[in-house]
Every structure is written in structure tokens, then in C-alpha cells.
Amino acid sequence: MKIIGINCSPRKGKTTQKSLEICLKAAEDSGENIETEIIELAGLDIHGCTGCGYCRKQPKCSQEDDFNALIPILSAKNVVGIIIATPVYLGTMTSQCKAFLDRTVLLGRNGSILHNKVGGVLAVGCVRNGGQELTIQAVQASLLCQDMICVSGGIKSAHFGAALVSDSNDSIDCDEVGQETARAVGKRVADVAMQLNGK
Numbered sequence: 001m002k003i004i005g006i007n008c009s010p011r012k013g014k015t016t017q018k019s020l021e022i023c024l025k026a027a028e029d030s031g032e033n034i035e036t037e038i039i040e041l042a043g044l045d046i047h048g049c050t051g052c053g054y055c056r057k058q059p060k061c062s063q064e065d066d067f068n069a070l071i072p073i074l075s076a077k078n079v080v081g082i083i084i085a086t087p088v089y090l091g092t093m094t095s096q097c098k099a100f101l102d103r104t105v106l107l108g109r110n111g112s113i114l115h116n117k118v119g120g121v122l123a124v125g126c127v128r129n130g131g132q133e134l135t136i137q138a139v140q141a142s143l144l145c146q147d148m149i150c151v152s153g154g155i156k157s158a159h160f161g162a163a164l165v166s167d168s169n170d171s172i173d174c175d176e177v178g179q180e181t182a183r184a185v186g187k188r189v190a191d192v193a194m195q196l197n198g199k
Contacts, residue, residue, distance in 0.1 A: 001080045001197060003027050003118075003189060004073070005038045008086035008097030012042040015166035016124045019182050020085040023122055023162060026186035027081075033199050034190050039070065041096045048095075049102040059110035067103045074107060074114075080193035081118035082148070083185065084139050088123050091131035092138050101142040108146050116196065119143035119150045120189040121161035122182055124172070132163035151192050153184030161185055 005024050009016035017040070024036040044066040054062035059075070061068055074082070086097040093101075107113040121139045123132040137160060140150045152158050162185040164178030172179060 001031075001033050001035070001193060001199065002076065002078045003034060003036050003081040003083060003186075003193065004079055005036060005083045005085060006097075006100065007038055007040045007042070008084060008094050008100060009040075010042050010094060010096055012040055014170050015164070015172050016085050016087050016122075019122055019124050019162065019164050019172055019179070020083065022179055023083055023085070023120070023182040023186035026183035027083075027190040030187050030190035031194050031199060033194070037073075039073065041100055046096065046099050046103065048099045049105060055106040055109050059106060061103060061106055067100070071106065074104070079117065080197055081120070081189045082114070082143075083120040083122060083189055084143070085122040085124070086135060086139065088125035088131040088135045092135050093123075097139065101139065104142070104146060112147055114143075114146040114148050117146075117148050118189045118193045118196065119146075119148040120152075120185045121150075122164070122185060123161065124164045124166055124178075126166060128165050130165070133160050136161035136163065149192065149196070151185070151188045153181050153188055157181050157184035
């Protein structure tokens with residue numbers, strides 16, 4: 001069983017990546033059958049959806065960019081969960097995140113590929129209460145449109161999803177509480193995915 005993490009930061013290897021690594025490590029530690037993979041959107045050429053309707057007829061987009069290469073990865077039978085990780089830009093997700101989520105309409109139109117997959121969300125901001133929860137809920141809205149099962153970190157940790165704070169040195173080391181929410185979301189995604197798949 002595989003859980004895929006989508007790093008929606010335009011900057012490679014920074015705090016969103018580190019937060020996602022913590023989250024996915026907790027997922028892996030939840031069961032011996034869990035493997036994880038990170039897809040970094042930074043450096044990929046993924047445009048926004050144009051609403052052309054091309055994907056209504058086949059599981060391919062009319063736009064010749066990097067999204068088409070992600071379709072087989074996201075559609076793989078062993079994928080049981082997806083965790084979306086995004087920085088908070090002006091109170092919501094990055095443009096990379098929005099473009100990626102909009103393009104997944106293709107997966108819904110071609111057999112509801114993400115139906116009953118487990119979804120989790122992680123958001124990193126520069127300050128506490130900097131829009132992380134609003135961002136998480138905006139991403140969850142897209143996952144719900146795909147008929148995914150959205151989970152949080154649980155009652156004791158992250159009511160909506162993982163919310164982290166990075167400092168001026170591009171570090172999340174200062175935010176142990178936020179790191180714990182990342183672990184909680186990773187564990188919860190894995191636990192629910194295992195229950196759904198009889199593991």
C-alpha cells in the first residue's frame with residue numbers, strides 16, 4: 001500500500017518538504033505494509049485547468065505539460081492515500097497546489113480513480129494562525145469533490161490537518177507542536193487506509 005505526498009511548494013527542499021517528510025515517516029511507522037513517495041511540484045510545468053473537456057473522453061489532458069506524467073502514479077492500484085502539503089500564500093494554498101488539484105478533475109471523470117482513497121492535508125505558514133486552517137479546508141474541499149475520505153490528526157492533535165510554522169531561517173525546528181500535528185496526520189491517513197483495505 002502506498003501513500004503519496006504532494007509537495008506543493010515552489011521551493012524545493014524547504015520547510016514544506018521537511019514537514020511532509022515527518023508526516024510520511026509517521027505513516028510508514030504505522031504499518032509494515034505502508035510505503036510512501038513524495039512528488040515535488042517545484043520545477044514541474046503544470047498549468048491550470050482550461051475547462052476544455054478533453055479529459056471527458058479519455059484519461060489524458062489536452063495540455064502537453066508535466067501533469068500527464070503524474071496520471072499513472074496517482075492512478076496506481078496500490079495508492080491508498082494522498083497527503084497534500086502546501087505553504088500558505090496570502091491565506092490560502094499556492095498556485096502550484098491549486099493548478100494540481102484542478103487538473104485532478106481528469107481522475108474523477110475517468111472512473112473516479114480517487115474514490116475512497118484517504119486524504120490528508122498539511123499547511124505551513126510563517127506565523128501561528130497565519131491561514132493554515134483556512135488553507136487546509138480549501139484543499140479538503142477539492143479532495144471531497146474527488147469522493148476521497150478526508151481525515152485530520154484526531155481530536156487530541158489536529159482537528160483539520162497538520163498546521164506548522166516556519167521561522168525566518170526556513171526551519172520548522174522551532175515548532176514541535178506543529179511537527180506533532182504532521183505526525184498525527186500521517187499516522188491517521190495510514191491507519192484509516194489500512195482499515196479500509198483490511199490490513
